Amino acid sequence: MTPLESNAAPEFTQAVAQATADVYARVRSVVPEVEWPVHAPYVDAIQKLKKTRGAVVLAHNYQTPEIFHGVADLSGDSLALAQQAAETDASIIVMCGVHFMAETAKILSPEKTVLIPDLEAGCSLASSITGADVRLLRERYPGVPVVTYVNTSADVKAESDICCTSSNAVEVVESLGVDRVIFLPDEYLGKYVSGKTDVEVILWQGHCEVHERFTAGDLRDYRASYPGIQIYAHPECPPDVLTEADYVGSTSGL
Known part of the structure; x- marks a missing residue:
């Protein structure tokens, strides 16, 4: 034993x-x-x-x-x-x-x-939306497909049309062949996708409490302290951070 x-x-x-x-x-x-x-x-x-x-x-x-x-x-x-x-x-x-x-x-x-070793191990992004929220969005935007980031609960996934990762979000949105989609739940990832496609992206205001802490000012301070460094960012970061970064990619890509 x-x-x-x-x-x-x-x-x-x-x-x-x-x-x-x-x-x-x-x-x-x-x-x-x-x-x-x-x-x-x-x-x-x-x-x-x-x-x-x-x-x-x-x-x-x-x-x-x-x-x-x-x-x-x-x-x-x-x-x-x-x-x-x-x-x-x-x-x-x-x-x-x-x-x-x-x-x-x-x-x-x-x-x-x-x-799972810790039942309290949660995610602020996943907690930002429920299956009931998705149903209300469908009522508000009838016929608009729901694209859901995999960083969500099973309840939310069950109410969605298709799931995506941060690395294939743009590809998944464009694969639907529609003019607009509901993208859940990460607002910043959704804005990143919106900037990469002509599809209209309806957003939900969900955020990762860690990624949203970074600011463009932080990145400029790092550059001043470490001249010549390369800065990588995940698309869950705010848009101004992504603009300031040298490379934007998924966790595996980073």
Whole structure:
């Protein structure tokens, strides 16, 4: 029985230090040495537990180093993780990400057990809209197709006509062959799409609370402090940030 199975807090021992030495070598530039004795026992215990349970651990690109490098078997952006979950032979999927990512993995792998370590792991963007909101939009704009970003709940996806990622949003919108669409829920991604197509894009005012914090002024300050740097931005950032950036792309593209 592993410490995690017995609910006992795992301890940092010489054996644990040796078992996790390769992992720490990969993360030592971002995880202070004084913190590793806290993380290492859990890294070791999780590695052992997932083998006994036949589980595979998926971690989003935004995860912390000790999870991303220490316990994850597969990593990627939200859609890539769901696709990898569908392709793996493991019967148990542990999704180290927010709630909608676990939902998407379950949609693509209905026969598998999908676990999320923290039920409170939410997303401000996904929480900005509900299935009821989508139904009201359909009443307001009858006949207009709904294009929904994959960073949404299963409830919202079920009310939509088609889903897209940040990397194929423009392509998906244009594939419908219509003059206008409802694009949900990210306002900034929708504006980015609108600037890349002649299709009229009806927007919803949903935002990622992290991406919307960046400003064009921040980028100019970085350029002043680090002459010659390249700045990459995700299309969930405000439009003036995208204008100031050198490259705009999806998580995997970045």
